[in-house]
Amino acid sequence: MNATPDQSSLGAVKRGLGAAAPLAIPALPIGVLLGVAIRDSDVVGNWAGWASSWLVFAGAAQFAAVELLDQGAGVAAVVAAIFMINARHLMYSAAIGGRFQEAPTWFKWIGSYFLIDQVFALNNEYAADGSSERSLAYRMRFYLASAAPMASVWYVGVGAGILLGQFIPAAWEIEFAIPLMFLGLLVLSTFNLPGVVAAIIGGTVAVVGRGWPSGSGLLLGAVLGVVVAGVLDGFLEESTADAESTVGGFEEES
Numbered sequence: 271m272n273a274t275p276d277q278s279s280l281g282a283v284k285r286g287l288g289a290a291a292p293l294a295i296p297a298l299p300i301g302v303l304l305g306v307a308i309r310d311s312d313v314v315g316n317w318a319g320w321a322s323s324w325l326v327f328a329g330a331a332q333f334a335a336v337e338l339l340d341q342g343a344g345v346a347a348v349v350a351a352i353f354m355i356n357a358r359h360l361m362y363s364a365a366i367g368g369r370f371q372e373a374p375t376w377f378k379w380i381g382s383y384f385l386i387d388q389v390f391a392l393n394n395e396y397a398a399d400g401s402s403e404r405s406l407a408y409r410m411r412f413y414l415a416s417a418a419p420m421a422s423v424w425y426v427g428v429g430a431g432i433l434l435g436q437f438i439p440a441a442w443e444i445e446f447a448i449p450l451m452f453l454g455l456l457v458l459s460t461f462n463l464p465g466v467v468a469a470i471i472g473g474t475v476a477v478v479g480r481g482w483p484s485g486s487g488l489l490l491g492a493v494l495g496v497v498v499a500g501v502l503d504g505f506l507e508e509s510t511a512d513a514e515s516t517v518g519g520f521e522e523e524s
Contacts, residue, residue, distance in 0.1 A: 282408045286392075286415025293388040294419035297329075298427045304332055305431015306438050313339040316432050323428040327383065327421065330355045362390040369409060377410055384417035392416045471498055 301323070308319030314336050322332050331352040338348045362385050370381060393413055431438070471494050479490060 279407070279411055282404075282411035283415040286412040287419060289392050290388065290416040290419040293392070294423045297388070297420060298423050300329060301424045301427020302431040302434075302438070304329060304336070305428040305433075306435040307333065307336050307431075308428070309432045309435035311336055311340050320429055320432055323425055324421075327386065327424065328352075328356055328359075329386075329424070358387075359385055362387075366390065366393055370406075370413075372406055373410055381410075381413060384414070384421065386417075386420060388420050389413070389417045 304323070305320070308314050309316060311319065319332075319336065322335070326332060334351045334355055335348050338351055343351075363382065366385075370378065373381070393409075393416065475490055475494055
């Protein structure tokens with residue numbers, strides 16, 4: 271029996287590419303800004319900076335690393351900043367890992383590399399509409415197809431910023447990219463209250479503290495955003511569990 275259109279390999283790829291396109295396009299100027307920051311850096315070389323876009327593949331962490339290194343921060347401070355900024359990816363993995371539990375090892379390695387904000391948002395959203403009940407092959411193809419445009423645009427954008435940085439207006443400073451970056455997280459978290467809170471707190475503190483030494487404003491913003499969002503998420507889960515328990519008690523009594 272032939273697979274239905276929604277279950278077909280081509281259908282999964284087309285749907286993943288189509289869903290990712292609107293999110294991949296806005297990532298291009300952010301990648302260009304990172305490329306400009308790398309080009310203007312006194313510490314980070316152009317090749318090493320561009321290589322970070324496909325070795326690390328984490329825009330917020332890359333911005334933080336470039337800024338901290340330029341301001342003379344030590345390796346420990348840079349590593350700590352990157353760890354805190356990327357800590358949210360642990361929650362992403364826990365949230366969607368179950369639907370890929372039976373996936374082959376190669377997919378788990380590749381999938382973890384591509385698990386950025388946009389890819390998580392797309393795959394988490396489509397799980398809510400029944401996609402998680404489709405075949406494992408379908409889910410894997412959708413995941414990879416939704417990641418491909420994000421990675422391609424990012425690699426090209428960073429490279430373009432490095433090569434064409436001299437033609438980018440001087441007003442486009444890295445301070446402009448930081449709130450833009452947090453704004454992107456806010457848009458992706460529209461229906462996720464902890465995500466909204468994390469984006470607002472992180473962006474506000476990063477902008478207010480953009481002139482603080484050694485990039486401490488960006489680091490503090492990331493830390494506060496993650497901590498407050500984690501506490502709020504735990505509180506909401508506890509409240510939901512209490513409400514369900516209360517409802518269940520009423521049903522038993524009736």
